[in-house]
Structure formats: C-alpha cells, structure tokens
Amino acid sequence: MENTEVESDILRSVRALLRELDGHHRAFQSERGMLRWTLHKKIDRSPLNSAILVKILVKELERAERGDFRHYIIPLLHTLMYTLIKAPCISDDLYERVYDFCKKLLTLPKPFCSIGLDYAFRLKAERTAPGVLYQRMVISEQSLKSDLYPYQERVFMFADPEVLSKTVCNALLSETKAAQMHQSRRSCLCYVITRAVQAALGEDCDVESLQRILQSKATAELEHWFQQVVAAMECTGCEVNADRIRHAERLEKIYSLVLSSSVAGSSSPEGPQGTPLPNPNISFHLWTEEEQLWKELVQFVRPLSHTWEQDRLSQELDSFEIQDMAPDCDCCEQTRFSVLSTDSGIERDLPAAGEELLPPGGSEVEQAKLQRKGGIKKRASPLESMAFLQNSCNGLGAKQPGKLHRKSGSNLVPMPHLCRLYTARVVVLGDDRVLGRLAQAYYSLRKRETRRVFLTPKLNLQFYYVPVVEGRPCTSWPSEEQTAAGQMELCELAVYLGKADPWYESNVNTLCHMIPKLATMPSSLSTHPTADPFIMDVIAYYVRMGIQPVCFQVYAVKILFSNPAQEPAEDVFLTELSAKVQDGKAPKDQVQTKKKTTLEAPGADLAVTYRKVLLSDRKKEVDVLLRSAGLVMKAIPASEAEDLMCLNVNIAEVIKTSNLSGRSFSTVPNKIRTHDIKIQSMERRTFSLCLDKDVRRTYTNVVSVDVSPCLEPSYCLQKTRTMRFNQHETGDMGLAKYMPKSLLLPINTFAGIIQ
Template identity: 55%
Template sequence: MNFFSSTSFMDSKEHCPCSSFPVPQSLHVEVEQDILRSVQAILRELDGHHPGLQCDQGMRRWTLHKKIDRNPISCDILIKILIKELEKAERGDNKHYIIPLLHILMHTIIKAPYISDSLYERVYDFCKKLLTLPKPYCIVGLDCAMKIKNERAVPGLSYQRMVISEQNLRSKVYPHQERVFVFLDPDLISESVCNALLYEAHAAQGQQTPTACMSYVISHSMQAALGSQCDVQRLQKTLEDKPTDVLESCFQEVVAAVELTREEASADRKRFVERLGKIYEKIVAPSAPGAASLKRPQSIPLPSPNISFYLWTDDDLIRKELFLYTRPASQSSEDLDGFNDQSRISVVSADSGIEGDLPPSTEEISCTSSNKESSRLQRRHCMKKKIPVLSSAALAPDTCEASTAKNSGTLHRKSGLIIENTLRPKKMYTARIVVLGDDRVLGRLAKAYYSLRKSEARRPLLTVKANLQFYYIPVLDLQQHSSATNEHTTLYRMECCEVSMYLGKVDPWYESNISTLCHMIPKLATMPSSPSKQLASDPFITDVTSYYVRMGMQPVCFQIYKVKIHFSDVSQDSVEDVFLTELRADIQDHMLPKESMLTRKKMNVESPGTDILINYKKTSLSSREKEVNTLLHSSRLMMKAIPTAETEDLVCLNVSITEVIKTTNLSGRSFCVSACTNTSTIRTSTIEIKIKSMAHRTFTVCLDKDSRRVYNSVVRMEVSPCLEPDYCMQKMKVMQLSPDVHEDVGLTKYMSKSLLLPINTFAGIVQ
C-alpha cells in the first residue's frame, strides 16, 4: 500500500501548503516575542552594554539554540528575525552584528527540521549582498551563500555530511572523516579540571551509537525534504524496529540519493523530494499501520563530534596521533616506529658504508628471510638512495595558501590574513586540533607545528591526506590562587592570555563565546562529583566546543619566530628553537673568577646590566629595508610578537629594552633604570641581537613565558621570522640547479615564505 503517490512529492515545493507545518497564531506571537528578546540580548552583548555579568556571555547564544531544540516550530520564526536584523545591520552602522548573526543563522539552518524555499531564497539573496563588502564579510558571505545554495537544492545536506564525517560512519559516496583532538597540558590544567572535561564529553557522547546516528540522518533528511508529509514519529519507530543491517541499507540509500542530487549539474529540489519520497514509502509502508501522529516538526538531535582527549606529555604526541588517525586500517600500530624513522631521513649517511652497519629495512628483512645463506657483508655506497617523494607541486595547496604574505617583510594586515579555503581540494581526513591553556600551550603548539612541517617537507605523509585545523580555548586554572581577587585575575589573564585577548578584540563573536570559557571551565572542578542528569542532557562546555569547531572556519595567522641561541661555553653547540608570543632575556648573575676579586675592590661601583649590540633590518610601509645598529646598556630585553591593539600588525616584533642610565651625585656614581623608548617598536624582517660585555655577563632566555623552555649562559641571539620548510626545500632545489639565481623563481615565486600558525575564529580579523 502506498501512503503517498509520486505526484504528491513532485508538487511538494514551497507553494504547496501540505509541506509546511501549521502553527497556532497565539503560540506564534508568544514564541516570536521570546525569541526576539533573546536575539536583542545577544546584540546588546556585542555592544558591551548588557547589564549582566561578563561570565554570562556565550550562555545567551547557547540558551537560544536550546530553545529551538526544545521547540522546533520556532526555527522559521528565528530565521525570519535573524534576516530582519541582518538586513538592518547591513543598511545601518552596525556591521559588527553581521557575522555573529550569520553564524547563529547557519547553525539554525543546519538543525532546522524544515525550511521553506522562499526563506532559503531570502537568506541566499542577503548573503550575495555581502560580497560587495570588504573582508571578512565578503569571505564569510561567500561561504554561507555556497552552503545555502546547496542546502536549498538538497535540504539536509549539511546535517548529513556533518554527522557522517564527525561520527565516522561508513559511506562510499561520502567517505570524508573528521575528528576533534583536544590536548591538555597537565602542567597548566589541574587533574580535577581534566576529569571534569572528560566526564562531560563522555556523558554527551554516551548515547551516540552508530545505529542511532544513522537513524538521525535518515529522519532529518526525510523531514527536511518532505516537510509535513513525513510522519517523523512513525518513521523513527519503524527504524528502531529494523535490524542493524537493514537500517544500514536504508541509511546508505538515503545518503546515495542526497549525494547523487548534489553532484548533478542542475540539482533540483523537486527531483530530490521525489527520490526521498520513494525511499520513505519503502521504509514506512511495510510497517503495521498505527494511529496517525500529529503532523508537527520533530527535533532531530545533532550528535556531538567525536572528541578525543590527550594529556600532552610528549612533545611529539600530535604528530604520532595524526599518523595513527590517517593510517590505513590494514596497518598496525607497530608501523609508528617506522614512521618515526622515516621522519629522520638524511640525504648523506654517517655510517661506515657497510651493509651490516645499516639499520634493517623492510626490504632487507624480506630478502634475508627468503635467502638466509646470502648474508655476507657487501660494500655499499656511502650516499643513501633518496626515497622518492611526492612532487613539490602536490604541496602547492598547503604552501601557497598564504601567498599574499610571501614576503616576510610585508605587513600581513595590509595584505590580508584570512585564508580562502573554498578552492582547495577536498581531503579525506580533517583533524581539528584544539588546545586548552594559556599562551604557554600555544608556544608548545607552535613548536610542534614547526616540527611537523619540517618532517612533512622531507617526506609528506600527513598533509597530503589530512586537512589540519587549529583551535584555541583559553583556560586559566586558578585553583592554586583561591584567594585571588577579580582584579588580580583580570591582570593575570592580560599577562598570560595575550593571544585570546587579541582574538577577542579582532573577533567579537570569539570574545563572546570562547574567551568566556577562560574562567568557566575551571568552575567544572568545583561541581559535585556525583553524576548529574542536567550535565548529561545539557553539556555546556561540550556544546560550545562543538559549536566552535563547526562554525569557526576563518583563521587568524600568527607568525612563528625562530631563535638561534649561542652560549658562553664555546664547546656547547648553538640551539635553535621557536616562539610565538614573547622572548624574555634577563641579565644572569655571574660569579667573577678568583683572580679578578682583588681588582674588583679597586673598580668603581659595578653597574647593573651589560652592553648589548642590536643589529636589525628596519622595514617601512613601502617594504624597503634599512639596517640599523644600536648599542645600549641594558638589564632586560623583551620581544612581544602579539600586538596590544587590534589595529597593529601581527608581523611586527615589539622590542622593549630596559636601559640602565648612569648618573653622578655627590656621594659618587649611581644608576637608575628606565624603559628605553627609542626602539620600542621594530618593524623588521630580520633582527640579530649580540651581547657585548666586559664583565662576563650572560643572559637567561625564556620563550613563550614557559619555565620549561629556559636557556642559561646565553651570549648571543639571532631572531628572525621562521620560514616555511616547504619553501626552504624548494629553494634549495632551485639553488642546486641555478646557483647564481637568488630571487624566487619557479614554484617558490608562488609559495608562502613565512611559517604561519593559523588559529581558527568565527570571523578572522574584523576591520
């Protein structure tokens, strides 16, 4: 028995009244007023005029989405209100409303049970208007317009793809996979906070079985396409009674219909409704007829992403976990050892050239196992044979993504910091790496990212398979400072969370949703340890993290700096390291030799600090470089890479020098310490700092405020923007072929020269 004829689905476009859900007028007015108040509260929050406490920011957006989940009839009402507010913001002087409201709108559309075609058209027309605005509005508008165009032709496409990729459901037509990696530094975050985060994530993902997720996809796709013609309650009851293999077959059929319509040159919603209508008849018709349920939209849950937590105890943990994530299922975990060996491939061998001295490889093991008699030592060439690597052109999508900032001396704010990912090829894996902590954890992330790019430049294994996305959630665990006042907490955050403070200034929606987690996450540790039903049903931290990794797709790129450190002991080799936020150098107390103790009494009062010689290249707005030399008597030097104001440039080291000024009074010579301002800001592409001291003085260098990254007895430092390893590798090949050519030619002309760490936000940099 056919409950629906094919002609009924053929005519089920927006103008057909049977496709929309009827809403009582009294309920409509009450819901509309409630939602309008919530939206206006969010707008007041963006203006900074909300009377509520700052810790309540971000809760309003979360509460609004929870209202929609509990009452799916209000989805259309919310979308209409958001469009009205967006149109007013675009016409008026409130453009900072646009991107936050647009993200609320897109998240609502993804979860909406059914949206009319006319409403899709209105949203699409508005997104096209944003293309005339400057960055980042045009970029976010283009991304939303493309998604709305696909969603209008194939309703439910975004939801289906999101659940399939995040839950790693098997699908031949859409094999893309995603995973969220959350790295917690145990030295920065207490054990109680880690346990609270882990418990909430497990409570949120406890009911997300593969069969439940497949049922969600089928129900949402049917309801989004068929509207009121879909009896969702009956469909869900039928799916629950089906065996797993039958349910998976239905799931694969629905996914194939959705992807087939998406791939068609002229994707037609009318044809898509007809295809899903036939599948719906096949699923529901064999079931026993029951009482007809009310034709109301049903809220289909959007499962949380697959989140994996890791205690970041090993500096190489990110690279190892990414390898395990992207390796084929046929490989065993023992291949990780081989991966570590491959990442240390050297062109020139340091061995004796005898085969027996070489480490065994897979080829040698197979040969010896088949022919053990031929195990005599044989002379081999001392030059190792290069392992064939992928063509450099294969790395072009990764290395050329920030080609506008190719010249490291060019100011990034001038040339744009937002990377357009729309034209990049689709990779099978997406790894969303989330780090929690303060600026110190970002310093570790920059160092791990630099190590990963170096290994990938030698032999690309991960970047050709996976798309890496980086996210940062600031967390200040002040349990050890329980007596700290609010003023002390604010100052501590300004000192230790400079990156999040900067991101909050350039992206108000990041400040409203993510920066507020800085103090909210540690409060989880003070909650009772007994299981809470409310925590399992409304996991706030997990929901906000899921919202961030799903909607935060516009990166802000921070320059990574490389420092070469030379020590006073000439027998000690120099060390190369990287930093992201700051480098601090203090004069180190040094004991004079015994032979100089007698002469010390005859010397005048010894002045604090030492003479330092600073040599750097100053870059002007016209990108012309001028070499500058400065000699100062200083006791401290501080390099800040994160600007204090959102209007300043990210590729500009702010060098503050504490200068010691000699003065003379009646009792003799004295010294006063003051801040040197003549070199407080240096726009430079290369800076070399040399310490010249006649009193055996050395520096103690600390990178990224991390006490674990301290170097003593330093006499010279060379700091410069870190170059992209892929660029260096390609440049070396060009120099080998043409030693006389010094400028960028060939592929290097289009490659990114500087190594940038992209931190995803919702808007990028809002001018």
C-alpha cells in the same frame, strides 16, 4: 504559549545578543556566552520555533545591513546558519531571503565577502536537497561510512597537564565522555534517515512512527536504508538541473518502503519534530609527549590494516623518505638514500633457470609464474610534492614579513585536485604556554612533511584555541607589573583575538575562567545524564562555525652558550621571548682592588643588531651598544588595528645619572620595532631566556641569541634545490618565488580580523 508570545521571547533573546556585542551590561560579564547557548537550546527543545527564529534573524540582518551595524552581521549570520542546519523545516521564501543577503555580502571587504560566499554555496545545496548540510555534518563528524560522501572529521582536544590542574583535566574528560555517552552509531544512522525524510516531506512525515520503526530494525537493515538515503541526497546534489519535486519523490519512496517493512503504530503526524544534532566525535588528550600530536594525526589518517600485505606496505611507507635533500638545508635534517629496484618486471629480464625467485618453501607452480622483485614505492615528482606542500601552508605567498598586510585568512587558492578526505580539528586549551608547544609541534610537523609528504595530501588540519587560566599567574620571572596585569597576561593571544573578533570574545574567551569555575562545582551530568554539557556544546559550536583563520608568525631562535663545548640550540616561539641578565660574581682579586666608593652598574653591555621596520619596506640596519638588565620581545600586536607583522622589543636600558648624593643608575625603556634581531653579550656575564612564558623552556648561560621569522621548511627545500643550479643567484627563483616564505600558525575564529 502562543506564536506572538514566542516571537516576542525570541526577539528579546536576539536583542540581548546584540547588546552583548555592543559591550553593554558590564555587571553581567560572568554570564557572557550564555545568551547564544540558551537561545539555541530553546529552539532544540521546541523545533517548531526554528522558523520564527530564522525570520527574526533575517530581519535583524537586513536592518544591520541598512544601518551602520556591520559588527552585527557575522554573529547574526553564524547564528542563522547554525539554526538552519538544525531546523527540521524552513519555507523556501526564507531560504531565498537568506541567500539574497549572502550574495549582497560579496560587495563588502573581507571577511564579509568570504563568509557570504561560503554560506551562499551551502544555502544553494540546502535548497536543492533539504537536509543535506545536516547529513554531511553527521556523516563526517561521526565517521559513518559512505562511498558517495567519504569525508571524515575528528576533534582532538589537547590539554597540557603542566598548565591545567588535575581537577580541570578530569572535569573536561568527564564532560567529553558524558557528551557522547548516548551517542551510538545506530542512533546517528537513524538521525540521518529521519532528518532527510522529514526535510523533504515536511508535515507529511510521521516522525514518531519512522523513528520507532528504525530503532526496531537490525543494524544491517538500518545500514541499508542509510545508504539509500545518502544516495538519494547526493544524487540530487550532483544533478545540473535538480528538481525539488523529483527529490521529494525519491525520499517519499524510501519512506514508504520503510513504513511498509514494519507495522506502524496509530500515531499521526503532529507537525515538525526536531532531530537532534549529535556532538562531534571529540577525543580528549593530555599533552605529555612531544610527538603526541603527530602520532594522533597519523593514527587518524592511516586506515587500520588487517592483512600482512597492508602491514608491509605501511612499514615501507614509514621507512620511505623524499630524497634530494640538500646537506646545507638549515630547517631539515639530511635523510638517507634508498636504493631503487633494477627489476623492470618484463619476462625476458627474469633471472636464468636455477636462480631462486621466491623464498624457500614456494611451490613450483608459484615459481613458474611471472614475479616482480620487491622495491620501494615510487615517490611523487618534486613538482607534485611542492604543490601539496604549497597548498597546505597557510601563508601569504612569498611576501616578506614586516610588510603591511592582512593577517586574517589565506590568499592561496585551493587546488581542485587536492580533495582531502580527512579533517582534523585540533583544539588546545590553556594559556600562551600551550600555544608555544603548539607552535613547536606545528613546526616539527611541517619539517616531517617536507622530508616525506604523507599527511598533506589526505589531511586538512585546523587549529582552534580555547583560553583557560586558573589561579595566580605563573610567569618565568614574576614582577610587580606582571602581577598587576592580572591573569590575562598569560593569554595575550586570546585578548588580541577577542578584540579582533567580538563573537570570539563572547563565545570562546568567556570559557577562560568559566571552565575552572565549573570544574570545582558538582557536575550535573553525573546525576542527570540528560543534562546539557555546556562546555562541549560551546566547543562544538566553535569548531563547526569557526571557519576564518588568523595567521600568526612563528619566530625561530638560535642560541649560543658561554661554554664552547655546548652545542648551539634552536627553538621557536609564538608569543614572547624574555631575557634577563644573570647575576655574576666577580673574581676575588678583582673585588679586592675595587674601591668601596665604586658603584657597579647593573646588567651587562649588549651589542644589539637589528633591521628596523619601516612602512616603506626599506632595509635599515642598526647597530647599537647599550647596557641592559633584561628585555622582552612581543610577537602579538597590542591592538587589533595593528596589521604590521613584526617584533616589538622592549629593552630596559641602564643609564648613568648624577645627583646631589652622587652617581646612580636609572632604567629607561627603549622600544624597538624590528623584523629580526641579534643580541650578544660583550662581557663575561650571561643572560637567561624564557620562551612563551614557559619555565620549562628556559635557557641559561646564554651569550648570544638570534631571532628571525621562522621559514617554511618546504620553501627552504625548494630554494636549496634551485640554488644547486643557480649558485650565483641570491633571490628567489623557480617555485620558491611563489611559495610561502614564513611559517604562519593559523588559529580559527568566527570572523577573522574585522576591519
């Protein structure tokens, strides 16, 4: 196919992507999300066409910037950057045009300026050392050891077996294994070496001969050349005035040494040939335990210990907890106090002669040496611990919830000394029920980190959400309205993200019904191992390019029961809390005294106390007494344009009415927008609660429920510490004034919220 035909074909594919963003071709909604994947697969099969695609994408970006097509910019830019990372050779003038366009985005509001700045930094590094983005991505995702670039990433994919069927879980597990079947450590080392040399030398590199020679070498020798290439690339990136010519000379020297170490074939350079980008290291987990997320993260961060000393140090770290926990801190339990060692380590402070220094069995020579007694590891100072915790929170400072503010991204400036070497990308699959479990796990993790800072200094935690719904909706109390709403009633958060980010709608929300459909079809990976794993490819693209978080408020629930002997319960929810008055039978004597003509009103009398949300941020407390049969609290906004972080409470209020046939009762919807709310039953009748539409999280015989924004545990700890010395102060003081107050759960998308 000639270049003109190829260019026309690629241009048609790009224009089809843009029409999909405009919402055209409603008849082909089942094929949404395939266009982007098909376009990239075309380039993977013909790497020579990468430059053509980059050229077309740059033209479309410039056209979108000149016209009123701002919603095209971020999808086109993500497609362009993904192509640049995988492309073997791109001319310098194309890099210059893309770099200039990213700088123009700095004049636009978020998220355009944020994405433009991030990509401008990446392009600058890529122009200095071609292939460095590919190299760093493979090293981190495949956990290849390198002292010059010691970063590691891993993708944890969690599926709730109570939400997804066994067929879907088995299909996801099979595709995860198939995507990494032909992805060995040796092949990844060869990919890094080949790509670096090819990007630096261009057409002067004989890719076929280089790959053949590298594959024939021993693992130790292959590791040696890998370290040489990484050193050359990172050395160029660290230079103040890096020179492309000097960089090419370094890689050419390595290339010559590799070729000279073996007899090359008679092949000759045939132009740019592609080096595949391996899928990231993805592990699939069935979410069966409450603490499973925490255990997997700890196992990822903690290096394997092979010596007794390292094992003992790990045990001491497990038993060590940060002290100074206040007994009245609501969000964290009281921890035990440890005893510090009084040994100073100075020779004159050693015990007198005759006292035992070592355990029995130690030699006299060992006893004569200067020894230290065992103690505990000294904890970090409170200021340092709070700095770690503050930087790890995806909050918006100490701004009160309920104010009008952006929910996309974070306003916290990364601290330069917090350079985390590990990145965990947690992908949850399911509906709003699995998101409720994620909120619980995240809250538990933050409480652990408040008691003992372990993961925060090392781990960068990213959350991703892939909606998956199969069969009929299974809500706690299905009604006619919920059944008519369809299956997407269980995916309110995904619907909101799809409206806010069109690229998320095209690439991620399309998996909602596609994954169950593909799970029932015979897998082509079993018969054709070289087939492309569609689901894993889309998830890999999502975790690589989804860099803009949208933060959602986590709400805390305090529950009181009708039985005074039963302990109050505390829980959290993310999307919805629904309540229904339970059917209660009156005593027999009361039934006998009632007249037959008396019509009992449904529901129960409820005392509702809430703080009304106003745009002026004035506090207006409201107390009402009404009769209701049930209510629903929605935490997810109905529209992407709504930027007010609050609860939308819909109460089905029972009103007495009179007509010709006598007295009757009708239900009137009562809508409340509030920051926090307390509901208490004024009768003997109780009500039941269901959190995040999950029947497993149902509470019965409830007489009172108090809902408020969940506070960040580190904020609670710091405020409690401050109140010790300033008991008469009620406001935030000290570090608490600058710390995130509310616990926000960040879900990564491609663009965040486009306004």
